[in-house]
Amino acid sequence: MKNFKGNLFSILLLMMTSIVFSQGKIRGTVVDNELKGSLPGVNVVVKGSSTGASTDIDGKFIVTTTQTTGQVVVSFIGYKSMTVNFSVKNGETVDLGTITLTADSNELDEVVVRSSVIDVAKDRKTPVAVSTIRASEIQQKLGNLEFPEILANTPSVYATKSGGGFGDSRINIRGFAQENIAVMINGVPVNDMENSRVFWSNWAGLSDVTSAMQVQRGLGSSKLAISSVGGTINIITRTADMKEGGQISVGLANDDYLKTQASYSTGKMKNGLSASVLFSQTRGEGYVDGTGFEAGNYFVALGYEINKKHDVQLTFTGAPQFHDQRSNAPTINQYLKYGTGGEPNIKYNSDWGYLNGEEYSFRTNYYHKPVASLNWDWKINETTKLSTVLYGSWGRGGGTNGTGALRGNRFFSDNLRKPDGTINVDLIQAWNSGQQVTVIPGTGAQVPGSYTRAQIGGLYQNSSSSSNNATNGITQISSINSHNWYGGVMNLNKKLSQELTLDFGIDARTYRGIHFQNVNDLLGADGYADNTDVNNPGRFVNFEYAAEPNGNPFYNTDYQQKINYNNDGVVSWYGAFTQLEYSRKNLTAYIQGAISQQGFKREDYFKYLTTDPLYSTDFENILGGNVKGGVNYNINKNHNVFANAGYYSKQPFFNAVYINNASVVNENLTNEKILGFEAGYGFRSSKFNANLNFYRTSWKDRFLRITANIDEDLNNATPTIPGSAFLSGIEQVHTGFELDFTYKPMRILTINGMASMGNWKYGSDVTANYQDENSQVITNPSGEVFTETLYLDGLKVGDAAQTTASIGASLEVVRNVKIDGNYRYIDNLYASISPENFRTEAANKAGSLELPSYGLMDAGFSYKMMVGKDNTNSVNFRLNINNVLDKTYIAESRTNQFAATQAEFDGNTGNGLINPSGSQTSSSNFLKGNGPTQYATYQDYQNRGVYDGVDTRNQVFFGFGRTWNFTLSYNF
Template sequence: MKTMKNWLLTGLLFMIVSTAFSQGKITGTITDGVGSLPGANVVIKGSTTATSTDFDGKFTLNATTGSGEIVISYLGYQNQTVKFSVSNGATTNLGNIVLIANSNELSEIVVKSSVVDIAKDRKTPVAVSTIRAAEIQEKLGSQEFPEILKSTPSVYASKAGGGYGDSRIAIRGFDQKNIAVMINGVPINDMENSAVFWSNWAGISDVTSAMQVQRGLGASKLAISSVGGTINIVTKSSDVKEGGSISSSFGNDNYLKAQASYSTGLMKNGLSASVLFSRTEGNGYVDGTKFEGYNYFVALGYKINDKHSLEFTFTGAPQWHDQRSTSPLLSDFLKYGSDGKTPNIKYNSDWGYKNGEEYNLKTNYYHKPVMSLNWDYDINETTKLSTVAYASWGRGGGTTTNGGIKGNNAYSTNNSLRNADGLINFDLIQNWNSGKPTTLGTRTQTNGQYQNSSASGSATVTNTGITEIASVNSHNWYGAVINLDKKLTENLTLDFGVEGRMYKGIHFQNLIDLFGATNYRDATNVNSVPNPAYFSTTYAPRPSGNPFVSTDYQERINYWNDSEVNYYGAFTQLEYAKGNFTAFLQGAVSQQGYKRIDHFKYLTTDPLAETDFKNITGGDVKVGVNYNINEQHNVFFNTGYYSKQPFFNAVFPNNSSIINDNVVNEKVKAAEIGYGFRSKIFNATLNAYYTQWNDRFTQGTDPDAANNQGGYYTFSGVNETHTGVELEVNARVLEKLKLNGMLSIGDYKYDGNATSNRFDASNNPFPGGVAQTLYLDGVKVGNNAQTTMAIGAAYEILRGLNVDYNLNYSEKLFGNISPVNFLSATNKGSLELPGFATSDAGISYKFLFGKEKSNALNFRFNVNNLFDKTFINESFTNIFADDVKTPAAGGNPAITYAQAGALYRGIATGNKVYFGYGRTFNFTLRYEF
């Protein structure tokens, strides 16, 4: 009996050891039925054993169990579960596994944190489009990051002035100040004015895993003001498949980019790391817009156990770029063209040559590193806690000038400070500033010195000069988001969370270049002893490589004020899902506090030197339902209401510390209905929307220079209504041919008339001022194309060799308006610009090599605006062809622009505009291992 027990124990131990140490391999290939899907995630269900497919869609997993299931996920495709069984020491090949396309879905496995609100196809009732990393990597090339969205319904992307990172985007007629931009669930819109500066995120395309655009109210649980929509950017995580890449790109105008990245993958100890570094430089398509930018990304992960995981990320993109931020007159584009009739679309009035080298008065320089720590805690099968804490330290600003020479500033295009080619004559400015003889005469000294200041003088004053200065806008920003996700029942899920942000903005000016002058005289600091003070220290307009550099070392001139914004919010969402029906109810409330500190304008003993916090409450409520009629058809509806807190300058108008007691929240009401169709070869989404935006706050400086006394105007009761329909389709009509297209038709206009009120520097009604009606009712909203269309095709010529083509068309694009130009009920409305179409094309080839073909060389060539079309994409003025160009004088009648022949494609040449880029190209070679 004892011997039998020993045999049984020995046999049992052998079985246990054999089971514990048995290993088999599972292999297979993941495709979409046409081509391979590199980078698909493959994980053994219930374990941490995972891998990613290689560049040919193949994978290998080492299994420690004889049977089980693998779960396959890939961005834009439905998750698939496949059973396996494998013998000890053997290999089981699962063959080709085909994933079903789900063009608008991001996998829940890829997005691990419940802080990130990703819409799911046929479930989340919002209008959404998703762009995967592969498409961004392939088609973006040397374009700006927002431009990858230009084939998305109701999106209008513009190069703006054309400087590196200066592009802008609008969704459904709302600019990016009213679009929530999120990176891994963290809002990045500026805390003071909600602006997004893409130059601060110039390297984000390098680390993006996927980008999703939720048009309209969106699916975010946070109390964010996504009036036009939400852009969700999901970056790469640390636990992607082990490997790396090295790439190099070059393009027109000496564009050059180099990039290297490496990821360890998830290691046995639960640690993972991913790093990336890149450098970009070029001369810029627009004249005088050189740039240099860097991008770094570090992600460190630690899977502590099955319940806890941590992810630390640190990323930044220090850059400087010369700009074209002064919009030239259309007549200047023509004047400096080759024949006076063809515009020189590269013309830039902000630069020239200084000592024989290119020099620009407008340079943006910034470094905005962001650090975050994510903690995901799977409390149990029904409860998950996700937390992210983050910090950002922005450092930098933008240059400009002040002062003048005999009343002329550096920006006017029709004065003696320019050469015959329209460029700024820096040699003349330097000679004048330093007292050397010039064609304008010779400058006189003040107190034995050549002192510059903000004064521009007059035609007879000879002691003023021009100075280049920088407006510094730095900040310290700290925040956290906590979300608890609880599955109450099989059908009900409750989310509850809190959010907090603390922001301090530091604003001042400093000296960049005295252009030969002795010093700079400044009398704006009432606390300065002596006053006025004199400065001669200059600073290079370049970002610091130190992400934590202080701004305290810099001397300040002209103004210095700090803004503090504290934001606290709570949010909740109840989601119901049963069968083919899903619904959600979401609500959020927030309090935003505003505080202003002024170090120059008020004595330190003055209560206005540091204000108390002005706290304003806001919030939102949203509800939506989706019903899947069958496997092909679904319908959805959502509606909501926002009470949106105003921007900082609405609380403290006119750059003063006097609180605006009349400030009110902006109100946004929206509703949307949609229909979706899905099949193996054709997908389509059709939706219609309505958005009403009331009580917008806008202000302007007092145009009456003789009496303004520091006064300003506010325009109250400015309301807008945005409606439209959107259609998005994609199809696989042949095995190797894919088609996509979209159509969006919008109607964005002002709703009702508004009122203009005039105030003095103390925020009191201007003595004798009378409120005036602004006849805005029905006027079109400017600077957004209200009708956009796109069609594209991609074809696989040979295995690994692909070509693609996209055509985009925009029309119903109106110029910006100034409300004070609408004092008459018989105004002409908004200026409509000519519609335009552009074509983009590309060809790519992937060559596999190495052991098991696990390495690849990728070649990509892009051409944007293939047919070199010339088009105006922005107008900052609203001058019509029948407006007066030359007033009546001496018995001669007034002459309109049309009568004078001063038109370009029907547009008056007195308008200030920007042209889009002509033909550009780029080529990328990438080695992946």
């Protein structure tokens, strides 16, 4: 035994000696590719082991390893990782020299942004507040969410599903709605040229082909004169020369959601050609009742690198879709009425019913908007580059609605509903076709009666009239909003010296918006009588057009029978821009200037005789532009500060040039004025990154069109009808701060967080006039356009949360298995302005209606299994659960109704309460003493007339409850 112990000791000593002498050392220096300075705190790990080290203050590292050959992985947050081969002999030291890391704050995986048309912000260089979402994160976490929702954990961003229909989501940045957020795809502006809106249902397939999405809050770094009041969303799509490979995936989710997708890229071939294609199909029943949908998506990209100087990329993409909607926001009373156990039915939708046993929606959106673009990049020489993009977009489609009335009841009237809250479409069809029905008239005696429809000239003729008569009926119609859009952007990038770079470019666009209505479904009637075309009065329309997207986006719509209105909006745009950038070591500064002339022309084929000059107007040309600049200073390797400022003179939207659905130019036409300031601080280290920003944006002379409940008779009576209010002379001031951070205490754990707080207020009272849902102007009894003052001065800007915060973490439990979670908190959320609630100074004192704060938790699970030869392919599993705790919350309110206070309730005489808006509240909502609803105490009223502190008369959209989605994909 003694000899055995001695031999064992000798063997162990020999092994230890061998290990010591077999150790080698690897050293090197890590620097930044742009600043050429050393990077401290960089992780250097021997691949396949836990052996590693971090760089010191001079960017130097030494790693001791027992391996004689292998690879080291060099990684640092905000930079692209590098893998470096090494070979070291026993007991020796090998010097890898200088390892240069490339900044990767944009995280544009598999994307090379060649074109200088695309304005991508660079970390510690471009002086703007920016967040970037990688393609991998979009593919993992989006699932059946809407595209804008992937930005929900970005500072100062508020994204909601709005009515909940497929693609009906919306986004606000720093309190500004998406029509004042510039959306760019590969450097091409896609905001509608008439109203600057972006309908995400038209871009439903965009998430499938996005390589990266960057959000620049504030005026941003784009050189174009675009509507980036709140921010800019830069979307960079797949390119033709992505690396060779493909993907097949299938996605499942709640409410029969099914998505299938296939894509393949050839990579760049020896002859310089490349191609990338993607096709997908999505369908589902929708989380909200009566919101079924079906959508396709196609993407084709062809590339050709002619030589080292010329590269051409052609892309063509589109997403034909139709989806039933929840356009009218129900009242909380309605959600409660059709709920159970005193809880609201948050899925309730007041816009649909059943016809002959099948779902029938009065509100369906259908559209096909393909976009083609040709990008040409020419490297003239080592200091000069020319980037050009030519593009075209052809949109065809619209949205359905109901018009007319059944004995004075509109299609959304409670008198036409079944006990479950759905529309009794069978009843409407029976009335339209001449059958006897029992119904409560919309006006007059509120008691049921039996009625039979009368004919006109031996026919059952529908019309747009809502009066209580025996001849009219209800029709499903479409509002068509098609367009033809062509444009081009050219940018010359010239490096004047080692420090100075000059950009100069032009931007030209032309747009024709095609607007009219047609008949989708007569619902049993013989035809539709229309008298709105002064050139062809007394027309009778009996052709029905399907509410579905057309596969041919170039088809001509002129042959269609049109009703109610028929006009085109023509917009021309000519612009020029320039930028001078200075960059040296730790200092970067730029100044930009842009000028544009927009021309607005209106052609109205119904309202004016062909001989009238207003039948086709001349162009109303308006000059606008901007100037902005900024500076970034890198104090050292860890700290940087930046500031920027800018001024915009922004042309108004088309409906501000030609107001009141007429071809007369607004006599008070003026440009909107935006003045913005921003300052920020950044911190970078190997484990922790953080950004802190402060901003102030002032916006004057704004013109706005918003949803409103219109009282056509101007007598403050109910019911009202849905319509639009046009507000002019708006002033807003938005200030706030933003914080976001990433902390990676170890390789397997990443923690992300953000917080933002804003103070967004109106700075003036405004003037309003109104149009009904058929774009007919509301006039007073003398025939003049009805206008009134709305008292908004000092009110909080609504429709977006002014305080947001989130905290999330991702943990790699074992290799290729990750779990992640996130909690998001929303506060200081105010209702959007409803004009009918701010007609008195007393209403202004009451302020904006604040909605309850809420918090949402999301969670996910991922597993990646490597397969195939050399494990180069992968099978990926992803499960997302959104709103894990099934929180019920109000995401937005379209009205500002306030609940009565105790004093108001006590002082009620039974004739209705006076609410803070200064108008008398409906006695059917809460009464003390007499009337159809009697509440003995204020507490009793609160229990029945208030939900979570909000008056139940308010028209709101609840957010979705718990949802889930699962994706299985094969990457090869």
